[in-house]
Amino acid sequence: MPKPQTNAPKPMDVLRGSIDKNVLVDVKGNRGYSGILEGYDIYMNLVLRNAGETISGNVSGVYDRILVRGDNVIFVSPSKGDMQ
Amino acid sequence: MPKPQTNAPKPMDVLRGSIDKNVLVDVKGNRGYSGILEGYDIYMNLVLRNAGETISGNVSGVYDRILVRGDNVIFVSPSKGDMQ
Amino acid sequence: MPKPQTNAPKPMDVLRGSIDKNVLVDVKGNRGYSGILEGYDIYMNLVLRNAGETISGNVSGVYDRILVRGDNVIFVSPSKGDMQ
Amino acid sequence: MPKPQTNAPKPMDVLRGSIDKNVLVDVKGNRGYSGILEGYDIYMNLVLRNAGETISGNVSGVYDRILVRGDNVIFVSPSKGDMQ
Amino acid sequence: MPKPQTNAPKPMDVLRGSIDKNVLVDVKGNRGYSGILEGYDIYMNLVLRNAGETISGNVSGVYDRILVRGDNVIFVSPSKGDMQ
Amino acid sequence: MPKPQTNAPKPMDVLRGSIDKNVLVDVKGNRGYSGILEGYDIYMNLVLRNAGETISGNVSGVYDRILVRGDNVIFVSPSKGDMQ
Amino acid sequence: MPKPQTNAPKPMDVLRGSIDKNVLVDVKGNRGYSGILEGYDIYMNLVLRNAGETISGNVSGVYDRILVRGDNVIFVSPSKGDMQ
Numbered sequence: 001m002p003k004p005q006t007n008a009p010k011p012m013d014v015l016r017g018s019i020d021k022n023v024l025v026d027v028k029g030n031r032g033y034s035g036i037l038e039g040y041d042i043y044m045n046l047v048l049r050n051a052g053e054t055i056s057g058n059v060s061g062v063y064d065r066i067l068v069r070g071d072n073v074i075f076v077s078p079s080k081g082d083m084q
Numbered sequence: 085m086p087k088p089q090t091n092a093p094k095p096m097d098v099l100r101g102s103i104d105k106n107v108l109v110d111v112k113g114n115r116g117y118s119g120i121l122e123g124y125d126i127y128m129n130l131v132l133r134n135a136g137e138t139i140s141g142n143v144s145g146v147y148d149r150i151l152v153r154g155d156n157v158i159f160v161s162p163s164k165g166d167m168q
Numbered sequence: 169m170p171k172p173q174t175n176a177p178k179p180m181d182v183l184r185g186s187i188d189k190n191v192l193v194d195v196k197g198n199r200g201y202s203g204i205l206e207g208y209d210i211y212m213n214l215v216l217r218n219a220g221e222t223i224s225g226n227v228s229g230v231y232d233r234i235l236v237r238g239d240n241v242i243f244v245s246p247s248k249g250d251m252q
Numbered sequence: 253m254p255k256p257q258t259n260a261p262k263p264m265d266v267l268r269g270s271i272d273k274n275v276l277v278d279v280k281g282n283r284g285y286s287g288i289l290e291g292y293d294i295y296m297n298l299v300l301r302n303a304g305e306t307i308s309g310n311v312s313g314v315y316d317r318i319l320v321r322g323d324n325v326i327f328v329s330p331s332k333g334d335m336q
Numbered sequence: 337m338p339k340p341q342t343n344a345p346k347p348m349d350v351l352r353g354s355i356d357k358n359v360l361v362d363v364k365g366n367r368g369y370s371g372i373l374e375g376y377d378i379y380m381n382l383v384l385r386n387a388g389e390t391i392s393g394n395v396s397g398v399y400d401r402i403l404v405r406g407d408n409v410i411f412v413s414p415s416k417g418d419m420q
Numbered sequence: 421m422p423k424p425q426t427n428a429p430k431p432m433d434v435l436r437g438s439i440d441k442n443v444l445v446d447v448k449g450n451r452g453y454s455g456i457l458e459g460y461d462i463y464m465n466l467v468l469r470n471a472g473e474t475i476s477g478n479v480s481g482v483y484d485r486i487l488v489r490g491d492n493v494i495f496v497s498p499s500k501g502d503m504q
Numbered sequence: 505m506p507k508p509q510t511n512a513p514k515p516m517d518v519l520r521g522s523i524d525k526n527v528l529v530d531v532k533g534n535r536g537y538s539g540i541l542e543g544y545d546i547y548m549n550l551v552l553r554n555a556g557e558t559i560s561g562n563v564s565g566v567y568d569r570i571l572v573r574g575d576n577v578i579f580v581s582p583s584k585g586d587m588q
Contacts, residue, residue: 428523428542429551430543430544431550433551434551448533464573494535494573495570495571498568
């Protein structure tokens with residue numbers, strides 16, 4: 001029988017808990033971004049600071065600040081060591 | 085004649101019943117994730133702990149915690165032995 | 169002149185009538201699933217029990233229980249012999 | 253100046269008028285289905301009876317009853333001779 | 337400064353004004369349909385009568401009546417001579 | 421600190437200000453349309469008059485009037501000289 | 505435990521703070537646009553002034569003003585030096 005989910009974190013909690021911490025973001029089209037999560041919204045639009053970009057695994061850009069559209073996100077993962 | 089579905093589990097019940105258990109998640113782009121389901125929401129966004137990632141069947145990453153966007157999910161399956 | 173559809177089954181009736189029966193599900197990406205329909209929701213998310221998976225026609229997996237995301241479904245067909 | 257559309261059939265009227273008649277359905281991925289339309293809903297999900305399936309023009313399956321997800325539909329055409 | 341659009345036709349007015357007239361419809365997947373517009377709805381689902389179909393420029397079918405799903409439409413153009 | 425956007429034009433203002441002027445429209449599938457903007461709606465469906473079409477840069481059609489579905493639009497640009 | 509996000513910028517704040525400043529916009533289909541952000545809306549539709557376009561890294565156009573549809577946006581980044 002299903003048990004209540006009271007103590008289970010909701011996906012958005014992961015984002016809220018990652019504010020000001022390093023995250024890894026995988027995006028469609030073989031793109032990846034890693035940087036400090038500055039903000040997000042319910043569409044999973046993300047704001048990263050000091051973000052590095054890879055395309056097909058090769059470094060393709062560095063951005064002081066970048067707004068990544070949530071539509072294209074495959075996953076977001078808090079960096080090890082920064083996880084709560 | 086269609087019979088009522090009172091005792092049939094709703095798809096979200098499968099997720100609720102899999103909290104703190106191992107699940108296998110298949111995602112578009114030949115990606116797979118296996119790990120412990122920590123949370124989910126109605127968009128099928130999923131939070132996994134101790135997650136392994138495969139791309140085209142090859143291990144491509146390990147994540148302490150990962151938020152997988154529901155849009156890209158093809159299926160979620162509770163691991164054998166962990167199923168209710 | 170169009171006639172009323174009073175006696176015509178709605179698509180969701182087909183799912184309701186297939187609970188606890190074998191169904192064949194075709195999914196984008198050349199995937200197919202066959203198993204016993206345990207549950208569904210209005211998004212056509214499906215729960216199958218004892219499900220076999222084929223990719224491009226080759227058997228690729230067997231799952232005790234699997235939640236297939238409705239987005240990717242192409243068709244659902246009740247198995248012959250099990251149809252009402 | 254645009255004239256009122258009072259007598260023009262709405263797209264869903266075509267489906268309603270095709271109940272219990274043969275229709276041809278083209279679906280993304282080079283798939284086609286022909287069978288007797290049993291039901292439909294506002295998402296253009298369709299239920300066909302005695303349905304033949306073609307993939308890239310080749311016969312690939314026969315289904316006593318099939319629920320085709322509306323998302324993938326390109327067109328629905330009533331068969332000649334059965335049209336109102 | 338933007339001026340009001342009072343006299344400018346809305347896109348749906350083009351469809352309303354094309355009822356019972358020839359239209360050309362381009363659809364994703366290199367498909368085209370030409371026929372007499374019988375009806376439409378707010379999703380840009382279209383009903384055509386006496387419709388010819390081309391795929392990649394080659395004639396591929398003729399339909400007494402066809403319901404084209406709006407999702408796949410790229411453009412609709414009233415035929416010359418029939419335009420208001 | 422973010423400043424209010426009171427004087428900044430909203431995207432739809434660009435369309436409103438382009439009524440009866442030449443616009444260039446880029447559409448998915450390597451298509452482009454140039455013509456006089458007659459109308460638009462909130463879905464970015466566009467009506468063009470005297471429109472030329474290019475596919476992969478080659479002229480592929482000329483239309484007295486054309487309704488371009490907003491879904492497929494990549495960008496709309498007012499022609500130089502016609503811009504407010 | 506997740507902390508409140510009171511001081512974290514929302515994604516739309518990044519756009520609001522970039523009005524009248526240079527931004528870099530990456531769009532599906534290997535397209536990029538750089539120009540002065542004039543306006544935006546909640547769909548991430550963007551208006552750029554003095555915009556350069558690249559396709560697969562090659563300069564492909566220059567636009568006095570361009571409305572980029574939000575659907576296709578991958579990311580928006582304020583130019584260095586212009587960031588708040």
